[in-house]
Structure formats: C-alpha cells, structure tokens
Amino acid sequence: METCNSDDVVAYLDHKIAKSKRDQDCDEFSDSDLEDDSETMKTETDTSAQEARNGKDIQGIYWEGFKYTRDEFRETRLNQYENFVNILNPHSMETLDKEHLQVEKGNKFYDFQFNTRLVTSTILHFQLRNLVWATSKHDVYLMQNYSVMHWSSLLQRGKEVVNAARPVTPTLKLLSEPLSRVQVSSMAVKENLILIGGFDGELLCKYVNQPGVAFCTRVTTEDNAITNTVDTYQSTSGSLKVITANNDCKIRVFDAQSFTRVSAFAYSWSVNNTSASPDGKLLAVLGDSTECLISDSQSGKVISSLQGHKDYSFASAWHPNGLILATGNQDMTCRLWDIRNPSESFAVLKGNMGAIRGLKFTTDGRFLAMAEPVDFVHIFDSQSGFLKSQEIDLFGEIAGISFSPDAEALYVGIADRTYGSLMEYKRRSDNHYVDSFF
Known part of the structure; x- marks a missing residue:
C-alpha cells in the first residue's frame, strides 16, 4: 500500500480543475467565489x-454563486479526475470495459x-476509507481528525467519544x-x-458504553x-474475535474479552x-496483489485464490448468506464471487x-453499497441479479459508507475542506421484501 496522504488525490473544487478549464478558454472559479460561498454556508450547515x-x-452548495452549473462541474470532474493505480495498464481497462454488467441506473432504493x-469526516490515508460505522438507524460513528465522533440523528448533535491525539492510558494496564x-x-x-x-501499527479498543480505552497496543x-x-x-x-490487517503482510486475531492475541497469519504482500x-x-x-485469497480463519491456510482483478484491492464484504463475496479494487x-465456485467471478460492477474503496451489504442481503474515492456511491439490488442500481451523486472525497443494522438507513461520510459532512439516506418502505438471490 502506498504511504502518502489524501492531499495527493484530487480534492473537491481543486484549482487544478479550474486551471484546466481556463486553459480551454472557459470561465474559472475564483478565490473570491469560494470564499463568498464558504461564508454563506456557515449559517446553512x-x-x-x-x-x-x-x-x-x-x-448545501450554492451553485447560483458559481460560474459553473452543477451539471457543468460534474462533466468536468468526470473528464479530469485521475484514478490512482499501482499497476493497472490501459489494455486491462479495455478488457474490463467489455466485462462489466450493463446495469440499469436511476432506481430509488434509499431517499435522501x-x-x-x-x-x-476526515481521511488520513487516501486508500483507506472504512471510517463511518452506524450502530443503529439513529447512531453513527465517524473519524474527525484525531477524534472518533458519535452523531445522533435524533438529537442532531455530535459528541467526541475518543480523542487519539491525547495520551491514552488503558484501563486494562497489564x-x-x-x-x-x-x-x-x-x-x-x-x-x-x-x-x-x-x-x-497501533490498535485501540474501547467499549461503547464504558468510559476510557480498555486496551491499546502496537x-x-x-x-x-x-x-x-x-x-x-x-x-x-x-467467541468474539478482533482482527487486524497490517502493511507488514500479517493478519492478527485477538480474543475480544481478554484482548490476548490468539493467532497471526503471514502473507507474501501487504494486507490492505x-x-x-x-x-x-x-x-x-486482499492487498498489494491482483489476487484475492480465501483463507481458513483458524489456521490461516489459503483455500483458494480469486483471480480477475487488475490492480491492488482495498475493500471486501460478505453477503449474509455466506455464499457471495464482494471485492473492491483500484481497477x-x-x-462478485460465489465461493462454491471460486474459479471466476460471476459478475463485475x-x-x-475511480477505485472501489468501500463495500457494504445490508443485513438482509438485499442491497450492496459500493463507494468510489470521490463523488459516487452506488446501491445495487441483489434481487435483480445486481442489474438494477441507484446512483448517489455528490461532490467530495468519500470517507466511508455504512448501512444501519436494520438496513433502514445509509450513512455517507464526505471529507472536504468546505463541504465535509455526514449524509443520511432512508430506505424506501416498498423495498422491504426478502432477498431471493441465491
């Protein structure tokens, strides 16, 4: 995995985009445009x-104050954004363009x-985007600089629950x-x-309903x-286990009660x-390889290798039925893989x-949410064979996505200097029927 920060990735309203438009003899955003809009939005959060x-x-973007319409800026972003890759080549992209499903977009499964x-939301490393977690349809946790924040959609209030900038003395000191x-x-x-x-290489563990950090170590x-x-x-x-994946090519498993390490598995590349x-x-x-592995959780032994991706992978999600695995890649x-027949994927989305950096299934298996690094979250309907989707179109780096455990809500964390936010979507009531795919 690359060790650079999010400043290396195109940010929302980056002046490079404006410069590109200027070079094409088009109007550009000016600094005063951005400053005036920022001042306006302070009272409209x-x-x-x-x-x-x-x-x-x-x-809350005041498009009337810009010299571009939203549609014009969207077109610019689509044309100018450069996806970060490690080993992907243009020939591979041509192959992928022929392989992916032709999906019917424009469906509405979740409403704003x-x-x-x-x-x-904030991001430390541009390739790691799993920084938003909902524990109920009203409670969500996200990273904001050095702090883990809790947001209550009922109270519409945020609260810091962990501050990692301060010295942490764990309650389980031994x-x-x-x-x-x-x-x-x-x-x-x-x-x-x-x-x-x-x-x-740090790991910190805190009980949600108890003060202080229970356990922390390198x-x-x-x-x-x-x-x-x-x-x-x-x-x-x-028993409940805690698992970590590190850049030193290892996976480590801890007992969630005693926090003692019970196993460690080594691989030949960094595990992302x-x-x-x-x-x-x-x-x-998954990691710094085109292959994705299926390993035994007790021994770490590799059972099968999933071949098909063209670059490094950073996201995965299991369907609740345990038969489908989704993997996200920089290609x-x-x-989507049927683990009973892992020789090839049965669908490509x-x-x-850009890269697919976030994947989440709903607990009922009906929907799969797929997040790109910026601007787009896609929701696929598994009941249609993943052939129908909803596209959430926004502007900014995506820090994470999370369905609530009851699948009623979807949260999207947006990292941006001006328009960073937490976005909530609500499931449409007419989509409550049992998933029959597989």
Whole structure:
C-alpha cells in the first residue's frame, strides 16, 4: 500500500480543475467565489429532506454563486479526475470495459434524509476509507481528525467519544501499553466495541458504553506497518474475535474479552483488507496483489485464490448468506464471487471515476453499497441479479459508507475542506421484501 496522504488525490473544487478549464478558454472559479460561498454556508450547515425537495442542493452548495452549473462541474470532474493505480495498464481497462454488467441506473432504493456539516469526516490515508460505522438507524460513528465522533440523528448533535491525539492510558494496564497522538488509519464500531487502527501499527479498543480505552497496543513495531483494517467477527466456537490487517503482510486475531492475541497469519504482500464470513470459518484476504485469497480463519491456510482483478484491492464484504463475496479494487471494479465456485467471478460492477474503496451489504442481503474515492456511491439490488442500481451523486472525497443494522438507513461520510459532512439516506418502505438471490 502506498504511504502518502489524501492531499495527493484530487480534492473537491481543486484549482487544478479550474486551471484546466481556463486553459480551454472557459470561465474559472475564483478565490473570491469560494470564499463568498464558504461564508454563506456557515449559517446553512444542514440540509433536510424537505429543503432538498424544495430545490436546495443536498450538500448545501450554492451553485447560483458559481460560474459553473452543477451539471457543468460534474462533466468536468468526470473528464479530469485521475484514478490512482499501482499497476493497472490501459489494455486491462479495455478488457474490463467489455466485462462489466450493463446495469440499469436511476432506481430509488434509499431517499435522501439529512446532511449535516456539524460533524465532518476526515481521511488520513487516501486508500483507506472504512471510517463511518452506524450502530443503529439513529447512531453513527465517524473519524474527525484525531477524534472518533458519535452523531445522533435524533438529537442532531455530535459528541467526541475518543480523542487519539491525547495520551491514552488503558484501563486494562497489564495487557496494554500507553499510546499518544495516534494517527487513525482505520476504525470499526461493532458488538459494543470501538476499534481504532493507527498509522504506526497501533490498535485501540474501547467499549461503547464504558468510559476510557480498555486496551491499546502496537501490534507490530516494523516500519511501514499501518493498521489497514480493524474488525470483529464471531468465531466457530461462538467467541468474539478482533482482527487486524497490517502493511507488514500479517493478519492478527485477538480474543475480544481478554484482548490476548490468539493467532497471526503471514502473507507474501501487504494486507490492505480482511473480512470474515458470516459463519466465522473463512477470511477474505486482499492487498498489494491482483489476487484475492480465501483463507481458513483458524489456521490461516489459503483455500483458494480469486483471480480477475487488475490492480491492488482495498475493500471486501460478505453477503449474509455466506455464499457471495464482494471485492473492491483500484481497477474501478467490484467483483462478485460465489465461493462454491471460486474459479471466476460471476459478475463485475464498475464505477464511474475511480477505485472501489468501500463495500457494504445490508443485513438482509438485499442491497450492496459500493463507494468510489470521490463523488459516487452506488446501491445495487441483489434481487435483480445486481442489474438494477441507484446512483448517489455528490461532490467530495468519500470517507466511508455504512448501512444501519436494520438496513433502514445509509450513512455517507464526505471529507472536504468546505463541504465535509455526514449524509443520511432512508430506505424506501416498498423495498422491504426478502432477498431471493441465491
């Protein structure tokens, strides 16, 4: 995994885009345009569903104050955005263009509900975007600089729950080591645990309903050992496990009660993402390779290698039925695999602009959300064989996506200097029927 920050990626309203338009003898955004708009928006931080229906931009962007229309700026972004790749070549892109599904866009599965700039998503590493987690349809956690923030959509209020910039003295001192100024690269909030992964191999664990950080340590002291993924899963014995994936090519598993390390598995490349199957028997292992591995969760032994992606992978998600695995890659595609027949993917879903850096299934298996680095979140209907989708069109870096456990809400974190926010969508009531795909 590359070790550079989000400043290396095209940001919303980047002046390079304006310069490109100027070079084509078109009007450009001026600094005064941006400053005036920013001042206007300070008093209009939120957008409700009613305001959106009445014509207000869902992000509160005052397009009338710009010299471009929204459609013109969208066209510019599509033409000018450069997707970051490590090894992808143009010939591979031609092959992928012929392979992906022809999806019917324009469906509406989730309706815009609310956008707030009272809490703002931030990104430390441009390739790691799993920084938004909903624990109910009203409660969501996100990274904001060094802080884990809790947002209540009922109270419309944010609260800091962890500050990783300050020295952290864990409550379980015998098992832990004090840490300070942790640069947060990854997070997860599940099973009453807040998990934080750090840029220097740190792991912090906090109980949602208890004060203080329970456990923290450096899982590795090697150089370039970013904690790329933190997650939990139920093992085959029924016990809860904490899992980390690091740039030092290792996956580590901890007992979630004692926080003792129970296993470690080594691979031949940096592991950017791992996720456990619903029954806890299998691990998806993705990283600085075109292949994605399926490993035994107890031994780490590789069971199968999934071949088809053209670049490095950073996202994965299991369908609740345990038979489908979705993998996201810098080749701008998500591949869907039937693990009973892993020789080739059964479907390829393609983004508009960039790498697939976020994937989430609803708990009922009906929908798959797929996030690009910027501007687009796609929601695919599994009941249609993933042939129908909804496209959420916004502007800004996407820090993370998360469905609520009841699948009623979808949250999208947007990282941007001016329009950074948390966006909420609500599931349409006519989409509540059982998934029959597979």
